[in-house]
Amino acid sequence: MKSHQITIKDIAKQLNLSKSTVSRALTGHPMVKEETRKLVLEFAEKSDYQKNSFAINLVTQKSNLIGILVPEFLSTYFPKVIIGAQNKISSEGYNLIIAQSNESYETEVSNARVMMANQVDGLLVSVTKETRNFEHLMAFKRKGIPIVFYNRVCEDMDVPKVVVDDYDGAFRAVEHLIKIGKKRIAHLAGPDNLSISRRRLNGYYAALRKYNIPVDEELIISYDLTMEKVKIYINHLLNLPKPPDALFAINDPTAIEAMQVIKKRGLRIPEDIAVIGFSNDQLSELIEPSLTTIAQPVYKIGETAAELLLNLIKTDISLWKPITKTMPTELVIRKSTIG
Amino acid sequence: MKSHQITIKDIAKQLNLSKSTVSRALTGHPMVKEETRKLVLEFAEKSDYQKNSFAINLVTQKSNLIGILVPEFLSTYFPKVIIGAQNKISSEGYNLIIAQSNESYETEVSNARVMMANQVDGLLVSVTKETRNFEHLMAFKRKGIPIVFYNRVCEDMDVPKVVVDDYDGAFRAVEHLIKIGKKRIAHLAGPDNLSISRRRLNGYYAALRKYNIPVDEELIISYDLTMEKVKIYINHLLNLPKPPDALFAINDPTAIEAMQVIKKRGLRIPEDIAVIGFSNDQLSELIEPSLTTIAQPVYKIGETAAELLLNLIKTDISLWKPITKTMPTELVIRKSTIG
DNA sequence: CTGTTAGCGCCTTCAA
DNA sequence: TTGAAGGCGCTAACAG
Numbered sequence A, B: 001m002k003s004h005q006i007t008i009k010d011i012a013k014q015l016n017l018s019k020s021t022v023s024r025a026l027t028g029h030p031m032v033k034e035e036t037r038k039l040v041l042e043f044a045e046k047s048d049y050q051k052n053s054f055a056i057n058l059v060t061q062k063s064n065l066i067g068i069l070v071p072e073f074l075s076t077y078f079p080k081v082i083i084g085a086q087n088k089i090s091s092e093g094y095n096l097i098i099a100q101s102n103e104s105y106e107t108e109v110s111n112a113r114v115m116m117a118n119q120v121d122g123l124l125v126s127v128t129k130e131t132r133n134f135e136h137l138m139a140f141k142r143k144g145i146p147i148v149f150y151n152r153v154c155e156d157m158d159v160p161k162v163v164v165d166d167y168d169g170a171f172r173a174v175e176h177l178i179k180i181g182k183k184r185i186a187h188l189a190g191p192d193n194l195s196i197s198r199r200r201l202n203g204y205y206a207a208l209r210k211y212n213i214p215v216d217e218e219l220i221i222s223y224d225l226t227m228e229k230v231k232i233y234i235n236h237l238l239n240l241p242k243p244p245d246a247l248f249a250i251n252d253p254t255a256i257e258a259m260q261v262i263k264k265r266g267l268r269i270p271e272d273i274a275v276i277g278f279s280n281d282q283l284s285e286l287i288e289p290s291l292t293t294i295a296q297p298v299y300k301i302g303e304t305a306a307e308l309l310l311n312l313i314k315t316d317i318s319l320w321k322p323i324t325k326t327m328p329t330e331l332v333i334r335k336s337t338i339g
Numbered sequence C: 001c002t003g004t005t006a007g008c009g010c011c012t013t014c015a016a
Numbered sequence D: 001t002t003g004a005a006g007g008c009g010c011t012a013a014c015a016g
Helices: A007-017 A019-026 A035-045 A053-060 A078-089 A107-115 A135-142 A166-179 A195-209 A226-237 A252-264 A298-314 B007-013 B019-027 B036-044 B053-060 B075-091 B105-117 B136-143 B166-179 B196-208 B227-238 B252-264 B298-313
Strands: A066-070 A096-102 A122-125 A147-150 A161-164 A185-189 A220-222 A246-249 A272-276 A294-295 A324-327 A331-334 B067-071 B093-098 B122-125 B146-151 B159-165 B185-189 B220-222 B247-248 B274-276 B293-295 B324-325 B330-332
Touching: A007 A019, A007 A035, A019 A035, A066 A078, A066 A107, A066 B185, A096 A107, A096 A272, A096 B075, A096 B093, A122 A298, A135 A147, A147 A298, A161 A166, A161 A298, A161 A331, A161 B019, A166 A195, A166 A272, A166 A294, A166 A331, A166 B036, A185 A195, A185 A226, A185 B136, A220 A226, A226 A252, A246 A252, A246 B136, A252 A272, A252 A294, A252 B324, A298 A324, A298 B247, B007 B019, B007 B036, B007 B185, B019 B122, B067 B075, B067 B105, B075 B093, B075 B185, B075 B298, B105 B136, B105 B298, B122 B136, B122 B166, B122 B298, B136 B146, B146 B298, B159 B298, B166 B185, B166 B196, B166 B247, B166 B274, B166 B293, B166 B330, B185 B227, B227 B252, B227 B330, B247 B252, B252 B274
Parallel strands: A066 A096, A066 A122, A122 A147, A147 A161, A161 A324, A185 A220, A185 A246, A246 A272, B067 B093, B067 B122, B122 B146, B146 B159, B159 B324, B185 B220, B185 B247, B247 B274
Antiparallel strands: A294 A331, B293 B330
């Protein structure tokens, strides 16, 4: 069961050297005779020696592990963020340990505990749609373990954050709908504990205001991102005495689900009702009609968050600054909004 | 920078007990007076004591980490496998550390090294489409670290594997095409270093044989799964003097890409050419026409692989058996094969 | 039931 | 340039 790993002690014995000398040779310490170093290195190589990370971790009190908490794994969004983060992190000799919570607050809390138990050197976090209490994350800050939020952030915590310009993205989405002649623009919004929902909603309001389109609260529905509910809300909207002629959905999955419902009712997209999403999921290009959406620099978000975190790790806690990086978005026009 | 973590020694000092007593109380050792245990536990609780996993790892020579190597992250397939594996693994107190190689052999090798350096207790592996040399994985077995393959396996290594019944799935896919009246069935196959490609190809042959349809080698193309190439091959097939009336693609992304090309040429699916994929990606239901495909029990695959691995970890190396678990598939009929 | 001692494998003073 | 000794925080004998 337990394999016999070769250790520094073994090497020292074989080579008739002291453990410290071997250790020094192995760590590239300057004070070793070139000859000795070569001897040790060669022996280590051919005997397939590998440092015992457990011991090193104990001495240095560092795990070289960075944790990342993701709320879900099934859209392409978070996997891409992870890839971005991993590239950055591994280039600095760290490893990523990932935990996904399936949008469950309970699971998120337990995942956070696991990260703590594993003594990660830092944590990247995007919270679930249910998360309203952040105690489990504050604990990290208290222990001196740096945290960086990305995408779904907790605005009350004084830590660095990476977000996209949701306000601006939403604004441009709605502006685009107005420019193609739509007047009654519905918004299927996210739960308002998520700051992205609030920011996108504000962008929606701002665009209407700019073009003097009256706000009709009837056309704004916030929902909990549970896909099954989309059908209900869309049908409700379409059954209104004055139904909407356009829909701005909080994200692409929502928009896509909405499109299925709309198509089933025999309505034409975009003629009868135009649809626009948010995030530019891979799907949005492939469905029919293809979906107009707001693209985010997803890999870059992961990379940036990782970079901020690595900086914190290298910096004394007294110098930590809660920078917020806001990434730009891009309007991608496809067939769901043009005739 | 370094936070001041409280240790057993601290607790012992505070409570005027020996370190071993405290340790015993904390680990639930039976030989401690109920009163002492309570005292210790309470103090630990209120002082927010947390075991130092580095020290425990050193003593036990276990990391409680399980590594998983995935070739890519952008289809929904591997994320689902990961979720399945994570559920199993975390229920036994282990954690998952994930590395994706972006279908690059080099990256896979380097990821494997990282896993080794982190001294994972076991490894789940699905290789890249490029991987032909398995030395980097054999190293684990040599060191006594258990490995389990899933999905894309190395048949030459004597370790447990979890695969789906590719042969049977392919057989039924092709049989279905034959039953709806198709006669010239093309197969866009995968690279033949992947055993799944070979097994699916064999299933294809078997179905043709059973129904006495002559094999036309012209209709079989293996390719390297690089999406850009699909267009070339599909156009080639459609330009043949006798073009195919059906296509069995190695996987869903390939099938979907093929459908775009077919539709662009103005051909009707399934009337002119029926299409069938493999894996039942989320996409296949949403594109138009929806894609007939072979579904795999994806979560279950991750779960099963994890289960096999956990068994190995608990078992003496001399008793390891290279079981191969073959999971069933299911034909999901959609519009790309029915009129 | 509790305390003492000796490591786990490595790094890091301090001396030689 | 090298060696010896101590310690990182915890567990696991061995005594008492």
